[in-house]
Amino acid sequence: MNLISVKDIRKVYRVDKERVVALNRINLDIEQGEVCCILGTSGSGKSTLLNIMAGLEKPTKGAVIIDGQDIAQMSEKQLALFRQLNIGFIFQSYNLMPTMTATENVALPLMFRGIGRKERMKEARRMLKRVNLGGRLSHKPTQMSGGQQQRVGIARAFVAKPKIVFADEPTGNLDTKTTLEVMEMIVRMSRKYGETLILVTHDQEIAQYADRIIHLVDGNIVSDEPNRSLIPADSTPAAPRTETNVPIADESAQ
Ligand SMILES: Nc1ncnc2c1ncn2[C@@H]1O[C@H](COP(=O)(O)OP(=O)(O)OP(=O)(O)O)[C@@H](O)[C@H]1O
Ligand SMILES: [Mg+2]
Numbered sequence: 001m002n003l004i005s006v007k008d009i010r011k012v013y014r015v016d017k018e019r020v021v022a023l024n025r026i027n028l029d030i031e032q033g034e035v036c037c038i039l040g041t042s043g044s045g046k047s048t049l050l051n052i053m054a055g056l057e058k059p060t061k062g063a064v065i066i067d068g069q070d071i072a073q074m075s076e077k078q079l080a081l082f083r084q085l086n087i088g089f090i091f092q093s094y095n096l097m098p099t100m101t102a103t104e105n106v107a108l109p110l111m112f113r114g115i116g117r118k119e120r121m122k123e124a125r126r127m128l129k130r131v132n133l134g135g136r137l138s139h140k141p142t143q144m145s146g147g148q149q150q151r152v153g154i155a156r157a158f159v160a161k162p163k164i165v166f167a168d169e170p171t172g173n174l175d176t177k178t179t180l181e182v183m184e185m186i187v188r189m190s191r192k193y194g195e196t197l198i199l200v201t202h203d204q205e206i207a208q209y210a211d212r213i214i215h216l217v218d219g220n221i222v223s224d225e226p227n228r229s230l231i232p233a234d235s236t237p238a239a240p241r242t243e244t245n246v247p248i249a250d251e252s253a254q
Contacts, residue, residue: 001031002029002030002031002065003030003031003032003066003067003163003164003196004028004029004030004053004064004065004066004164004196005028005029005030005063005064005065006026006027006028006029006030006049006052006053006062006063006064007027007062007063007064007065008025008026008027008061008062008063009023009025009026009027009049009052009059009061009062009063009064010023010024010025010026010059010060010061010062011023011045011048011052011057011059011060011219012060021219022045022048022219023045023048023049023052023059023219024218024219024220025062025220026049026062026219026220026221027221028214028221028224030196030198031196032163032194032196033194033195033196034196034197034211034212035187035190035191035196035197035199035209035210035211035212036196036197036198036199036210036211036212036213036214037199037200037201037206037207037209037210037212037213037214037227038050038198038199038200038201038214038216039201039202039203039204039207039213039214039215039216040202040215040216040217041202041217042202044216044217044218044219045216045218045219046168046200046201046202046216047168047200048219049200049216050166050168050198050200052064052072053066053166053198054083054087054089054164054166055071055072055074055079055082055083055087058072059072066082066086066163066164067086067163069082084109084112084113085112085113085162086162086163086164087162087163087164087165087166088109088156088157088158088159088160088162088164088165088166089157089165089166089167089168090150090153090154090157090165090166090167090168090170090186091153091167091168091170092168092169092170092172092173093173094141094146094149094150094152094153094173095153096141096149096152096153096156097141098140098141098142099140100140101137101138101139101140102128102133102136102137102138102139102140102141102144102152102155103121103124103125103128103137103138104121104124105124105141105152105156106124106127106128106152106155106156106159107120107121107123107124107159108156109156109159109160109162110123110124110159110160112160113160123159124155124159125137127155127156127158127159128151128152128155130155130189131151131152131154131155131185132151133148133151133152133155136148136152146173146174146178147174147175147178147181147182150170150171150173150174150178150182151182151185153170154170154182154185154186154189158189158190158193158195161193161195162195163195163196164195164196164197164198165186165189165190165195165196165197165198166198166200167186167197167198167199167200168200169200169201169202170182170183170186170199171183171201171203171206179206183206183209184209184233184234186199186209187209187210187233188233188234191233197210207227208227208229208230208231209230209231209233210227210230211226211227211230212224212225212226212227213225213227
């Protein structure tokens with residue numbers, strides 16, 4: 001069964017007298033465990049589509065069915081709860097809580113699951129070690145590099161094992177080498193937990209990490225195909241081992 005069905009989604013923005021058709025008529029079915037990329041140039045409607053699929057924005061028309069529920073019909077309160085229980089986000093600008101440590105940031109989604117503080121902090125530390133940040137547990141966002149902050153963001157997105165992780169240009173603020181490390185980490189985590197990943201990018205190379213590439217042009221899907229030149233998630237040449245870049249430990253080894 002499809003995990004996500006996007007049915008005839010249309011989004012029209014009105015600003016004063018101007019009307020922008022951000023999404024024209026979008027139909028998509030995404031299965032549990034798929035790693036999908038929404039690829040398109042700036043202004044093609046990628047973020048609008050992602051935000052509508054994640055219930056952050058309402059469509060002008062159409063339905064988004066996740067796990068049998070039409071999220072476009074939910075109230076804000078129902079949506080907030082639905083997101084807390086089912087969805088993880090990775091943002092271009094990390095969006096970490098500035099006053100909280102790395103561990104507290106990662107532990108946050110577990111609070112909504114009713115998990116006690118001690119258990120939350122333990123699980124957050126475990127996740128941070130898996131993104132090779134075992135040496136930065138008590139650091140606040142301003143005390144970390146961009147790549148480190150994004151790895152905290154990845155740990156936070158996956159910590160509660162949500163059904164779906166949405167990532168909007170997650171490497172947009174990172175250099176080339178860090179981009180590869182971060183992309184591999186996101187894809188590896190998704191595959192490890194069998195999670196559905198929906199990744200938005202304008203970058204053809206980043207799209208090659210996905211199983212499926214959905215190409216958007218001016219609010220229309222112009223192609224939706226399996227990726228024939230998939231980059232395996234462990235393809236980066238081994239970097240010199242440092243305190244912060246030891247490979248993700250296999251859970252069975254812990
Ligand atoms: N809140 C808004 N109000 C009015 N117009 C908007 C709004 N958000 C987006 N748009 C318009 O909708 C279109 C699609 O925007 P969107 O942000 O989805 O593009 P994008 O593909 O994510 O681009 P980028 O790669 O630059 O992030 C654009 O033409 C944009 O101007
Ligand atoms: Mg965007």
